[in-house]
Amino acid sequence: xxxxxxxxxxxxxxxxxxxxxxxxxxxxxxxxxxxxxxxxxxxxxxxxxxxxxxxxxxxxxxxxxxxxxxxxxxxxxxxxxxxxxxxxxxxxxxxxxxxxxxxxxxxxxxxxxxxxxxxxxxxxxxxxxxxxxxxxxxxxxxxxxxxxxxxxxxxxxxxxxxxxxxxxxxxxxxxxxxxxxxxxxxxxxxxxxxxxxxxxxxxxxxxxxxxxxxxxxxxxxxxxxxxxxxxxxxxxxxx
Numbered sequence: 164x165x166x167x168x169x170x171x172x173x174x175x176x177x178x179x180x181x182x183x184x185x186x187x188x189x190x191x192x193x194x195x196x197x198x199x200x201x202x203x204x205x206x207x208x209x210x211x212x213x214x215x216x217x218x219x220x221x222x223x224x225x226x227x228x229x230x231x232x233x234x235x236x237x238x239x240x241x242x243x244x245x246x247x248x249x250x251x252x253x254x255x256x257x258x259x260x261x262x263x264x265x266x267x268x269x270x271x272x273x274x275x276x277x278x279x280x281x282x283x284x285x286x287x288x289x290x291x292x293x294x295x296x297x298x299x300x301x302x303x304x305x306x307x308x309x310x311x312x313x314x315x316x317x318x319x320x321x322x323x324x325x326x327x328x329x330x331x332x333x334x335x336x337x338x339x340x341x342x343x344x345x346x347x348x349x350x351x352x353x354x355x356x357x358x359x360x361x362x363x364x365x366x367x368x369x370x371x372x373x374x375x376x377x378x379x380x381x382x383x384x385x386x387x388x389x390x391x392x393x394x395x396x397x398x399x400x401x402x
Contacts, residue, residue, distance in 0.1 A: 208366055209251065209402055211247070211402075214371070218241055228280070244267050245266035245290070249262045264291075268287070287322045287324075318337075319386075334380045336380070337388070342374055376390060
């Protein structure tokens with residue numbers, strides 16, 4: 164978490180008080196106070212994140228039965244777990260970033276479908292996406308709330324199985340777009356956040372929520388993994 168506000172220091176007799184990098188020292192009050200986030204952050208920062216959300220490619224047709232996704236799989240049980248890395252260029256009016264993410268998804272045929280057909284179909288998906296992101300992270304001196312929007316392309320690697328048979332492959336690149344908001348957590352434990360910044364360079368810790376939509380590949384032979392707007396939430400750390 165990001166160091167913010169101030170932290171009390173009480174040097175003993177004969178000790179030299181060394182001002183940390185990126186911090187303004189107020190010797191009279193005995194406090195170190197951080198520079199505002201837009202002033203102290205370096206030109207480039209990196210963020211790591213993990214998220215969990217729903218994903219329902221309703222127009223996907225089974226390679227085995229020819230039926231649509233929602234006729235086979237239990238939609239309530241579908242979820243996408245994703246790991247994300249962003250490389251962020253910090254500017255005075257916000258930030259521009261390249262985002263790269265790897266997600267995993269799996270689903271099994273619903274009990275009702277298996278009972279009716281005896282076909283226990285399963286599907287495993289690995290989604291790789293890359294895009295650009297714009298964040299309004301300088302609205303406040305402390306980034307309590309950061310709205311953002313992204314646009315990019317994704318590849319879907321898929322494997323559908325029925326008993327001992329499997330069909331697998333990957334799609335051509337297709338478009339996705341998203342919008343979300345990050346909510347800073349540093350204020351919950353400001354002293355711990357301060358120490359994390361001093362020792363490890365951790366600028367911010369965020370919870371985030373995001374809405375995303377994936378579009379269909381333009382290659383006619385590709386399976387259709389487009390989706391309606393899906394929601395996800397997660398945790399990210401900026402260093």
